[in-house]
Amino acid sequence: MTEKIYRVNMTTLTASAEDVPQEWKTLGGRALTSTVVAKEVKPGCHPLGKYNKLVFAPGMLSGTACANSGRLSAGGKSPLTGTIKESNAGGTSSQCLARLGVKAIIIEGLPQKDAFYSMHLDKNGITIAEETELIGKGNYEVITAVRKRRGDKVGVLSIGPAGEMKMPLANISVRDPEGNMRSHGRGGLGALMGSKKIKYISIDDAGAPGVAIAEPEKFKEASRVFAKCLLDHPVTGQGLKTYGTNILVNILHEAGGLPTENFRTGRFDGHDKISGETMHDTIVERSGKPSHGCHAGCIIQCSQVYNDKKGAYLTSGFEYETIWGFGADCCIEDLDLIAQADHLMDDIGIDSIETAVTVSIAMEAGIIAFGDGPGTLRLIKEIGSGSHLGRLLGAGTAAVGKAYGLSRVPVVKGQAIPAYDPRSVKGMGITYATSTMGADHTAGYSTATNILKVGGFVDPLKKEGQVELSRNLQIATALIDSTGLCLFVAFAVLDKPEAFTAIVDMVNAKYGTSITGDDGIALGKSVLKLERGFNMEAGFNSTHDRLPEFFEELCPPHNTVWDFTDKEIDSFWDF
Amino acid sequence: MNITVKLFASFRTGRFGEKNFDCPEACRISYVLQELGISESEVGVLLVNGRHGDVDYSLAPDDTLSIFPLIGGG
Structure with missing residues (x-):
């Protein structure tokens, strides 16, 4: 075809x-x-x-x-x-x-x-x-x-x-x-x-011809190896299925990397009430679905269906970053309220990370108080209604910070920083700073290696090794994002070389090509350079690859600061 | 000596979430794991007072030990 x-x-x-x-x-x-x-x-x-x-x-x-x-x-x-x-x-x-x-x-x-x-x-x-x-x-x-x-x-x-x-x-x-x-x-x-x-x-794909595969037998074999790698790895085979991505609340809290009250500390007292463990038990109690795939053929099943107290559908695809944003960052200890926020955001059609951080900036500005759950739902509805306040909030974190004269505004290139404090998960800081997309945790998920010990270990509180880690992850991510694979396959790929080989084999079997793993990495590099080239022509330069200066403040409990020099950050692009 | 042990995810099943734990002076994390019936191969991450440690780490009085299976998200 x-x-x-x-x-x-x-x-x-x-x-x-x-x-x-x-x-x-x-x-x-x-x-x-x-x-x-x-x-x-x-x-x-x-x-x-x-x-x-x-x-x-x-x-x-x-x-x-x-x-x-x-x-x-x-x-x-x-x-x-x-x-x-x-x-x-x-x-x-x-x-x-x-x-x-x-x-x-x-x-x-x-x-x-x-x-x-x-x-x-x-x-x-x-x-x-x-x-x-x-x-x-x-x-x-x-x-x-x-x-x-x-x-x-x-x-x-x-x-x-x-x-x-x-x-x-x-x-x-x-x-x-x-x-x-x-x-x-x-x-x-x-x-x-x-x-x-x-x-x-x-x-509507009724009567569609389907995807042509140059070498069907080779494809089948490689896809079998790949599926087995996903099923055999504890994260992709069991962990994500049971607890979803929200399992991260407690580990980030324990590790001191859970940004709380607009990035004032790395720990949130109410962590257990919004944790993945609590969420799992709540879903099961209310006859929801703790595991759910966002598309046919998903075997990781990190999504879920979260019901309200009466057992009626409330939301699905209820993610760690959303729960962190309204939970720790806005100091709301109520998972049901955050689920209501998630439903509203899906319906209005707004990004749950940008919205959560925007609401925390609205709290910083004094529009509502930190911890005000009902006020948070009201602000989200204002966005949907298109009121004057809703329009301002709908412009995002950086715009609200500017309108209220704030400097404690966690954005890079105008996009809100998500759920990992760059002072205590330093590899994430390099990703936020250098990503071609603005602050984006998925661009190079250093948390895997900094916190979760997947793909080795690089101490999250030290600078050593973080630039290289983020670079390697961003290159690999650009490749994975091009394959159509869910980024979570990376948890298995980082630990199992045969999973990466299987991806390359499937690409070759589909197109009848003979690319190598190195060619795949080269593609990842070229995507990043192409994107950076566009950004530079759009007026961005290395001075935009920086974190807000308030990250020079100590972040409890480890009392670490963002301490990378400009030169160290810029060395990210030495490839 | 007394330490605080926190368990997460599947490790809580049939055990506990958080507990004061009595153990010998300077005992290693591996001792605590053994007492709890958690095999080292099941362990993903060990944090002592929020910092990563390994099974040979010697604990001090009043330490908080957080024990996680291999988990992921993002």
Whole structure:
């Protein structure tokens, strides 16, 4: 089957299918979205203007029988940071697109009329229609309505009211197998989709030709080895399935790296009430699901279904970073309230990390007090309503900090720092500083080696080895983000060399190529350099690769500070 | 001497979350693990007063020892 690039022109409301250029044929996911953005988007353009483009690309292995390969990459110039952005998410869309032979969707231009549109993609191509009924509606209602219109199995990418209002913390929601939400969370790509006036994209893969595999037997064998590696590793085989990502609350608290009360200390007294252990017991008591996959073929099952006290569905995909943000960082000790916040954010369509840190800055500013749970829900609803206060909050952490004259504002390149204090998990600080995406924990998850002792051990409280650790992880992550594999496969890959070999073997079996592991690493390096090149042309330089100066303050309990010199940070790029 | 032992994730099953623990002076972490019936191969992370240690680490009075199986997230 021949793969195609679908190009959608929102100015003329037309779509066309193009042959895939030779040099893009073996790319996917982040490698492809970043390549398209770097080649076709003017770095200096306004992120919401006519020159920016929104690009979706399934990973290199998406749509195949490979376990955990259903991640979709979304890319563009970020409305939040002004840098290049790739954000990837689970859900069902990546596999639908891959099976339809869609290498990427490139959405460009701006509609001339003040109206919203929907897009539908199936085996016959793309159709665009004006949308009126669902404008202003939340993601839950949109997904329910689109399932009724297009069938129960349809993949959906949608924006909520925040995306329609082009707020910098707006995300793009992706339907999961049950009809709940996964998110292209970070960097405000929901605002970019809102600027293109697309409320939702539906994808129907009925009658799709499926993914062509050059050497099916080799693929099958490598995917079997890979699945076994995931199942045999304690983290990917058992740990994530039982406790989800929220198991991290207690270990980060114990290690003194759990940012609390807007990064004042590394420990939160209420940690046990919001911990993964408590969450697991609560889910089981209320007949929820402690394990759940965000896409078919996921064997890690880190997601869950969290019910309220009456046993009714409240939220799913309830992550550590969200719970840390409203829990420790905003000092709220109430898991049910945080779950309500998570539901609201999914519905409004806003990034749960950026929103949580924005609320903690609203607390710093005195809009509400630290620990004010009901006040937090009210602020999130303000964002959804588009009130003046909601608009301000919807502009994100950096904007609220600026509006209130604050300097204690945890952002890098305008994006909020997530759930690991860079003074006590120092490898994460290097990742926050140097990532091409602004502060992003997933870009190079040094916590694995600093705290969890996966892939070896580098002391989290010392500077030694952190730059090299973050560099190696960021390179490997750029590669994994291009394959369509869930980043959590890295827990197994870091400890089991045969898992990495199996990934390379699957790529070769799919494309009929003979790349080596070193070629894969070279691809990771080239993606990072391409992204950095875009950022430099967009006006960023090494002075933006810095943490806020308040991290020079001591962080209890270890009383460590952020103490890397500029030269040490800049050596990250020596590769 | 007295130390505080904290257990996490699956290690709590059939044991406890947090407990005062009596052990010999300067005993090693491996002794505590043995007393708790946790095999060293199950252990992912050991923290003493929030800092990483290994099974040969000699404990001091009033130390807090946190014991985790291999876990991940992010």
